[in-house]
Amino acid sequence: MRASVLVPEQSGTPTHCPYCALQCAMTVTGSGGHHTHDGGATITGRDFPTNRGGLCRKGWSAAELLKHPDRLTAPLLRGEDGVLRExxxxxxxxxxxxxxxxxQAEHGPDSVAVFGGGGLTNEKAYTLGKFARLALRTSRIDYNGRFCMSSAAAAGNRAFGVDRGLPFPLEDLGHASVIxxxxxxxxxxxxxxxxxxRRARADGGLIVVDPRRSATARLTEQGRGVHLQPTPGTDLTLLLGLAHVVVAEGLAAAP
Incomplete structure (x- = not known):
């Protein structure tokens, strides 16, 4: 039995990019409207608050995985001879x-765990968590962000009361004159x-702190902002200096 993804011939299937947690919206359309396990699919950007129809190269090329020779299109089971077969x-x-x-009968409910990822949509993440808690009855739930977001989550909790992601909609940045x-x-x-x-750049208020002259740092050129290039290892000095100015000049909001 081969698994396939059905794609409507005219409109395509609205979905989200499977990579980072920005969850850019896209539409996947199969060639001739048929299943896409043969790689016959195209990607188009879809209007959404995070991407407004745009995609990065990972998103635009996401459908290429459908025709990769190593892609699994059916379950594989390893036999007693050690060979995997469909x-x-x-x-x-x-x-x-x-x-x-x-x-679980031998070692208890927590002997089975589930592992998610930042590429899951909110709906998929919710369903995975519910499956773990109600069906498997395990408390062992984790995701790949543990390796890269633990420190950010701790700081976010202390600063904003939110342990991950932006504490506000991404589109709110469009109203800021300084970022x-x-x-x-x-x-x-x-x-x-x-x-x-865009607005911050138009107002000359984009501030990028990076020792390198990165692509983001170049967005500050032509009077669109400031690129600060601290010596590696002096980030804390810079941040403490900024904090001092905010407090000393009475710029902090009243508690």
Whole structure:
């Protein structure tokens, strides 16, 4: 049994980019409106608050994975001889269910864990969490952001009471006349993020702190902002200096 993705012939399937957590909206359209496991699909950007129809190169090329020779289009089961062979979905799902039940019966519910990722949509992340808590009854839930976002989550909790992501809609940046980007090269790593920076750039208020002359730093050229190039290792000195100015000159909002 081969799994396939059905794509309407006319409108395509609205979805989101499977990579970073920016969740840029896109539409996937299959060639001739048929299933896309043969790689016959095209990507178009879709109007959405985070990307407004734009995509980075990862998004535009996302459909290329559909025709990669190593892409799995059916479940594989390893036989007693150690060789992986295609198997029917019903057989594989039955085996997984049996293994989960056996493992939890012997070692308890928390012996089984689930692992998500930042590329999941909110709906998928919610469903995965609900499946873990209600179906598997496990408290062991984690995601790939643990390796890169733990420190940011701790700081976000202390500063904003939110442990991940932006504490405001991305489109709110479009109303800011001054924006400080510290150690971020969004122009290369997350190009759609640059769109909300237009007003700040128009007002000359984009401030980029980066020792390198990155693509994001170059957005400050022609009077559109300031590029600060601190010596590596002096980030804390810069931030403490900024904090001192805010407090000493009475610029901080009243608690």
């Amino acid at each position: 198997a029917a979905w019903d057989d594989v799902l039955r085996l997984i269910s049996e293994r989960v039940r056996t493992t 400080l980007l510290l150690g971020s090269n969004a122009a290369d790593t997350m190009p759609p993020f640059v769109q909300p920076l």
